[in-house]
Amino acid sequence: MSELRAEGVANKSRGQWNSTFGFVMAAAGSAIGLGNLWKFPYLAGKNGGGAFVILYLSLIVIVGFCLVLAEMSVGRKGQSDAYGSFKKINEKCGFIGMIGVVTSFIILSYYSVIGGWILKYIGSYFAGGISGGESSNYFVSLISSPLEPLVYHLGFMMITALIVLGGVEKGIERASKFMMPTLFILLIFVGIRSVTLPGATEGIKFFLKPDFSKITMGTFIAALGQVFFSLSLGMGVMVTYGSYLKKDGNMPKDSLTIPFIDTIIAMLAGFAILPAVFALGFEPGQGPGLMFVTLPAVFDKMPWGNFFGGMFFILVFFAAVTSSISLLETSVSLVVDQFKLNRVKAVILLATVAFILGVPSSLANGILGETMIFGKNFFDLMCFLTDNILLPVGGLLLCLFVGYIWGPEEALKEITNNNKLKFKLGKLWIFGIRYIAPVMLGIVIFNCLK
Helix, strand or coil: CHHHHHHHHHHHHHCCCCCHHHHHHHHHHHHCCHHHHHHHHHHHHHCCEHHHHHHHHHHHHHHHHHHHHHHHHHHHHHCCCHHHHHHHHCHHHHHHHHHHHHHHHHHHHHHHHHHHHHHHHHHHHHCCCCCHHHHHHHHHHHHHCCCHHHHHHHHHHHHHHHHHHCHHHHHHHHHHHHHHHHHHHHHHHHHHHHHCCCCCHHHHHHHHCECHHHCCHHHHHHHHHHHHHHHCCCCCHHHHHHHCCCCCCCHHHHHHHHHHHHHHHHHHHHHHHHHHHHHCCCCCCCCCHHHHHHHHHHHHHCCCHHHHHHHHHHHHHHHHHHHHHHHHHHHHHHHHHHHCCCHHHHHHHHHHHHHHHHHHHHHCCCCCCCCCECCECHHHHHHHHHHHHHHHHHHHHHHHHHHHHHCHHHHHHHHCCCCCCCCCCHHHHHHHHHHHHHHHHHHHHHHHHC
16 A cells, blocks of 8 residues: 555656646647648658558558557556656566657757748748748758758747646646647638638549559558657657556547547648649649648748748647657656656756757758768758657567567556456457557568668
């Protein structure tokens, strides 16, 4: 009994979610970020539209749900940071959680650079908008500047740090409760305008009508990578957020709700972007430049374009911040739990280091553009390292840990609160975590390294 009291005091001291709604909004906010509003539409545009969408939705169901629930169960069982949670369950496996923490920290460093670009675009739309004919030059001029993107990178990191300083309940949960519903409303608003443009029908058909001849191994890898990036899997985020859950929570329900909300937002983003792109005669397969080059040109041709452009980049900012706070919190949780540093010092230290690590990513598009490492500039190298190596490796190790070391039966005890909750998908989840997800991740890793 004394041990249970001690655990309860410890949990309270490190923070807990105040409500299920707050947790779901925070976890969904972590999942809903640039992966949904930036990567998903351009990946769909590059990979055959509807064919990519169907493949992505299938992988969300098969892999996403399995791994979200697995990460949450590890976190709630361990009641610690990602490293500490894995280590508490098995003394030799803390390194799995550490890989996730390192991955999330690297992602934060360059994610904040992109977040800074978004801040610049919001300011530009409030100042009068961006000329469609100059949208490409505008973007290139911004990212190649040595100083301006660093200033916005610093501003975005400071906003992230200020929210995380408030802690789990007063900072992350409170911000997510406001930002996520606002994001949803703004996205519907922009989406309605997009699909009602003359000529938008072709974009809707492209997005929804599958061309299965477009599906290749590259499409599969892109879709699975998008599932990981979008749901914050393999980053230690869901383990960390799961560690703040109360023991009587309904994890199966939450682990279905989070991918569901994430998928809804991704689909809404597709409807908000691709029909407008088609309606105004632009190419959907523009790649990463779709949001920063093509869309400003689209908004410039659209009635009330400056207004809708400003609204769009505000909602992208909300999505980016709800993800960046989860990335920073994952590292902060580790430093607070393992090194006993207070939250304020941990946030300031880690935000500063992440900002410094992001500097070469920012300069990689300008004065460091000729500096190549393994044939890639620093920004592209960091993206490749996280997206193609660390995330799938972390996911594979998670599957092996839950499926064969901790054991799915033990995990199910945590998931069902010692069989107090009914989990009808239990056997299917075990099969997925032991066989389906590891095979898929193994294929991705093999194809990335060969």
